[in-house]
Amino acid sequence: MSDSKNGMPAEKNDQVEKNDDQQYSLNDDRRVKVLSPGALIAKRFFRNRLAVVGLVILVVMFLFSFLGGVISPYGQDETFSTTTQLNTQYAGITETTTRRYTAAPDAEFGALVQANANTAINEGAASFERDGVTYTIEQPAPDLYTFSTGGATVAYASTYVVSVPAGMTAPSFDFQIAAITAISAANATEDAPAEDAPEVTEDGTVVVESDEGDAADEAAEAEAAGNTFAADGASYTFDESGNVMDGSGATVAMVSPFVISASDGNTVIPDDLREALLTAIDADASEVVYTDEAGAEHSYSIDYDAYSKVYNVTETTENMVYDRYASPSLEHWLGTDGNGMDMLTRLMYGGRVSLIIGFIVVFIAAGLGVIMGGISGYFGGWVDNLIMRIVDIFYCLPSMPIIIILGSAMDAMRLDPWIRMIYLMLILGFLSWPGIARLVRGQILSLREQEFMLATEATGITVPHRIIRHLIPNVMPQLIVSCTMSLGSTIITEATLSFLGLGVKFPFASWGNIISDVNNAFVMTNYWFIWIPAGICLLLAVLGFNFVGDGLRDAFDPKMNR
Amino acid sequence: MRTYIAKRIGISVIILFCVTFIIYGLMRALPSSYVETMAMQLSQAPGAKPYEEWLAQLNAQYGLDLPVPIGYVTWLGDFLTGNFGDSWKFNVPVLTEFYNTIGISFAMGGLAFVFSTAIAVPLGIFAATHQYSKGDYIISAVALAGISLPTFFFATLLKLVFSVGLGWFDLYGLMGRDFAQLDAVGQALDMVNHMVMPVVTLTVIQIGSLMRYTRTNMLEVLNADYIRTARTKGLPEHKVIYKHAFRNTLIPLVTVIGGSLPGLFSGALITETLFMIPGTGYTSYQAMTAGDIPYTMFFLTFIAVITLLSNLLTDILYAVVDPRVRIS
Numbered sequence: 101m102s103d104s105k106n107g108m109p110a111e112k113n114d115q116v117e118k119n120d121d122q123q124y125s126l127n128d129d130r131r132v133k134v135l136s137p138g139a140l141i142a143k144r145f146f147r148n149r150l151a152v153v154g155l156v157i158l159v160v161m162f163l164f165s166f167l168g169g170v171i172s173p174y175g176q177d178e179t180f181s182t183t184t185q186l187n188t189q190y191a192g193i194t195e196t197t198t199r200r201y202t203a204a205p206d207a208e209f210g211a212l213v214q215a216n217a218n219t220a221i222n223e224g225a226a227s228f229e230r231d232g233v234t235y236t237i238e239q240p241a242p243d244l245y246t247f248s249t250g251g252a253t254v255a256y257a258s259t260y261v262v263s264v265p266a267g268m269t270a271p272s273f274d275f276q277i278a279a280i281t282a283i284s285a286a287n288a289t290e291d292a293p294a295e296d297a298p299e300v301t302e303d304g305t306v307v308v309e310s311d312e313g314d315a316a317d318e319a320a321e322a323e324a325a326g327n328t329f330a331a332d333g334a335s336y337t338f339d340e341s342g343n344v345m346d347g348s349g350a351t352v353a354m355v356s357p358f359v360i361s362a363s364d365g366n367t368v369i370p371d372d373l374r375e376a377l378l379t380a381i382d383a384d385a386s387e388v389v390y391t392d393e394a395g396a397e398h399s400y401s402i403d404y405d406a407y408s409k410v411y412n413v414t415e416t417t418e419n420m421v422y423d424r425y426a427s428p429s430l431e432h433w434l435g436t437d438g439n440g441m442d443m444l445t446r447l448m449y450g451g452r453v454s455l456i457i458g459f460i461v462v463f464i465a466a467g468l469g470v471i472m473g474g475i476s477g478y479f480g481g482w483v484d485n486l487i488m489r490i491v492d493i494f495y496c497l498p499s500m501p502i503i504i505i506l507g508s509a510m511d512a513m514r515l516d517p518w519i520r521m522i523y524l525m526l527i528l529g530f531l532s533w534p535g536i537a538r539l540v541r542g543q544i545l546s547l548r549e550q551e552f553m554l555a556t557e558a559t560g561i562t563v564p565h566r567i568i569r570h571l572i573p574n575v576m577p578q579l580i581v582s583c584t585m586s587l588g589s590t591i592i593t594e595a596t597l598s599f600l601g602l603g604v605k606f607p608f609a610s611w612g613n614i615i616s617d618v619n620n621a622f623v624m625t626n627y628w629f630i631w632i633p634a635g636i637c638l639l640l641a642v643l644g645f646n647f648v649g650d651g652l653r654d655a656f657d658p659k660m661n662r
Numbered sequence: 663m664r665t666y667i668a669k670r671i672g673i674s675v676i677i678l679f680c681v682t683f684i685i686y687g688l689m690r691a692l693p694s695s696y697v698e699t700m701a702m703q704l705s706q707a708p709g710a711k712p713y714e715e716w717l718a719q720l721n722a723q724y725g726l727d728l729p730v731p732i733g734y735v736t737w738l739g740d741f742l743t744g745n746f747g748d749s750w751k752f753n754v755p756v757l758t759e760f761y762n763t764i765g766i767s768f769a770m771g772g773l774a775f776v777f778s779t780a781i782a783v784p785l786g787i788f789a790a791t792h793q794y795s796k797g798d799y800i801i802s803a804v805a806l807a808g809i810s811l812p813t814f815f816f817a818t819l820l821k822l823v824f825s826v827g828l829g830w831f832d833l834y835g836l837m838g839r840d841f842a843q844l845d846a847v848g849q850a851l852d853m854v855n856h857m858v859m860p861v862v863t864l865t866v867i868q869i870g871s872l873m874r875y876t877r878t879n880m881l882e883v884l885n886a887d888y889i890r891t892a893r894t895k896g897l898p899e900h901k902v903i904y905k906h907a908f909r910n911t912l913i914p915l916v917t918v919i920g921g922s923l924p925g926l927f928s929g930a931l932i933t934e935t936l937f938m939i940p941g942t943g944y945t946s947y948q949a950m951t952a953g954d955i956p957y958t959m960f961f962l963t964f965i966a967v968i969t970l971l972s973n974l975l976t977d978i979l980y981a982v983v984d985p986r987v988r989i990s
Binding site for chain 2: 512595
């Protein structure tokens with residue numbers, strides 16, 4: 101204004117300016133505070149306490165879902181294992197309390213003869229007669245009776261049983277008698293346990309380590325102790341638990357009143373374990389800890405079954421299993437689910453899936469709705485009529501049943517969970533556009549009649565430009581409110597479908613399919629940490645969207661002055 | 663008016679054709695249909711025909727060998743002549759199954775509707791008349807929470823508290839274990855007992871939106887000029903609210919009530935499924951997942967008809983209630 105074109109004196113001009121300054125100064129203290137429309141809306145929005153709460157909830161949920169998955173040390177479908185104690189039947193030990201009769205290979209010593217022999221032994225007779233044959237009874241060792249007739253030994257009776265290690269041939273009759281004689285005699289005289297016998301700890305546990313390697317040593321030791329006998333022209337040594345070894349130290353037979361049979365035919369019970377088990381039985385110990393040659397520790401427990409008179413040996417093994425429904429701990433803050441996956445991590449990834457699905461569905465619906473509603477509202481006439489009838493059809497379609505039908509169809513097709521999720525989004529989006537189309541159309545119908553649209557027409561702006569630049573922005577407030585609200589309802593719909601098993605599928609987590617574990621009543625009543633947190637997350641997220649949507653609606657509405 | 667109704671009915675019929683055709687097409691497109699399952703079962707019987715032959719025979723029997731449009735026309739012809747067919751899943755005529763289940767759904771829906779209206783409308787009015795008060799905030803928050811509450815989560819919480827924790831109600835079903843031993847009154851009480859949790863679920867789920875709707879509309883009416891006039895002429899506040907404002911709020915409420923009519927008949931699909939209440943919702947859910955075309959078609963068509971009728975009814979009621987609305 102200072103250099104005027106119409107040649108007014110500069111002085112006068114200055115005066116006018118001064119005058120203006122006094123009356124309409126633009127000094128800060130005089131300026132009327134005017135907010136831009138956006139700032140006004142923001143101000144109104146932040147004044148609404150519920151809306152702010154909703155915004156906070158949403159921010160927390162987003163951080164939880166999108167950042168949580170990054171921070172969490174576990175993966176979405178990482179499974180965790182735990183060890184459980186598993187008891188398997190290992191062996192049975194029977195103590196022979198009645199004499200067993202063994203006949204020589206070429207002799208016969210039937211049940212009736214055995215009965216007579218028993219009577220004779222109990223009466224202390226030196227011989228007995230049966231079917232015209234006279235049998236002479238001898239007792240070479242405390243627990244061994246031999247029966248001979250005509251100078252030849254035909255049978256023996258003992259509570260000791262001779263058994264052979266797997267894969268060896270049965271020893272000869274003479275060997276058996278010699279072995280039992282020696283061992284029975286040795287056991288009768290021996291009071292103190294041998295030096296290298298397994299020790300029994302105070303709490304009744306026998307701890308042994310495998311010493312298969314020094315078998316020769318052991319044989320020498322046994323020999324030194326005088327535990328030797330000769331049979332069939334060879335000499336053998338034996339130890340205190342009845343293992344008979346030949347000259348090289350290899351075990352050729354076991355002689356003992358205890359019969360040990362492995363439950364599993366393929367299991368070979370090592371000598372020293374055998375020894376340990378027998379010592380344990382002797383000492384009334386119930387636990388045996390055995391370290392085998394490879395250094396692996398096995399623990400066995402022995403319990404006596406009085407009914408069948410068998411000592412049952414069970415091996416306790418540790419098995420790795422999925423850590424299912426583990427209670428919350430420091431390691432897993434919300435425990436683990438039915439697949440042994442970390443619940444908190446699943447919850448984070450589930451939130452990601454639920455939120456992303458919500459956004460994509462609403463994006464599809466809003467896109468379709470704005471286009472269809474825009475065309476319908478702007479052009480009117482038969483286009484409008486056609487689109488509105490399509491909208492009517494969609495309104496009339498029962499959407500939940502349709503989604504359920506499509507869900508079970510996808511079930512039947514056994515779609516890949518990933519593809520299935522994409523289809524789910526498309527279906528949900530496609531079924532929910534008509535509401536937005538109707539809203540946009542209604543808005544545009546009223547906006548179309550306003551003066552600014554006349555102005556756009558007069559200035560010759562093209563039709564797409566008019567719709568996109570001038571109509572749509574005016575619909576935006578309503579659209580944003582509607583989209584925010586439908587985000588919440590979409591998340592609920594998706595969760596409901598996943599809950600029914602028709603939505604997002606394993607291995608993907610979604611809040612709905614996490615909760616679907618409660619279909620098992622046991623999980624519902626016993627494992628609250630499986631489904632309550634997911635339900636609360638779901639509730640909070642939807643609540644957040646609704647609070648914010650509600651706040652936005654109030655903020656956009658100029659009538660709602662506070 | 664009469665021409666308007668006639669025109670609306672005409673459009674509704676066209677929409678109905680489209681809707682039923684879409685549903686029929688969807689049902690036919692189900693890859694593992696009921697028939698295939700049945701053919702598989704039949705072919706596994708000793709000495710049975712191979713699967714393909716059974717499939718062809720059953721398809722011909724059920725009219726599934728026809729192309730979809732022709733199949734649709736056939737179905738439509740049967741439907742219009744009142745021949746609704748037999749349900750595949752339940753092995754009884756469709757109508758029988760429907761009659762058996764609609765009563766319980768209608769009772770539940772009706773009860774929930776009455777309760778939610780009786781609770782939501784007064785609370786909504788209170789919230790509107792005390793805008794921005796503590797009560798308003800609480801009611802708004804509760805209403806939004808009700809909308810945000812997923813049905814299945816709420817139902818499960820109810821089950822955990824009242825059935826597992828307190829043991830007041832059974833987890834599932836409509837009849838207790840000793841139902842057959844009870845006398846008539848006992849049986850009625852038993853059914854009522856089993857319906858408490860589903861009805862509470864339905865009520866809580868519906869209350870939210872109705873409360874908000876009442877509040878919004880009431881607020882709009884309270885801002886109107888005639889309310890100011892009523893106040894300035896010195897009417898007592900309760901008269902202003904209940905005589906002048908509330909009556910005008912009733913107009914949009916009619917729309918909501920009209921819109922919830924189909925819900926009364928269609929049954930609450932999710933809630934009934936959760937509580938295994940043998941109403942139409944649960945039955946149709948089973949039929950849908952089993953691919954039972956006759957029952958699903960009948961049920962969905964029924965719902966579509968009810969929806970269209972209630973839309974029409976709402977529009978007409980609107981004109982009746984509000985003399986300012988003129989149908990053109």
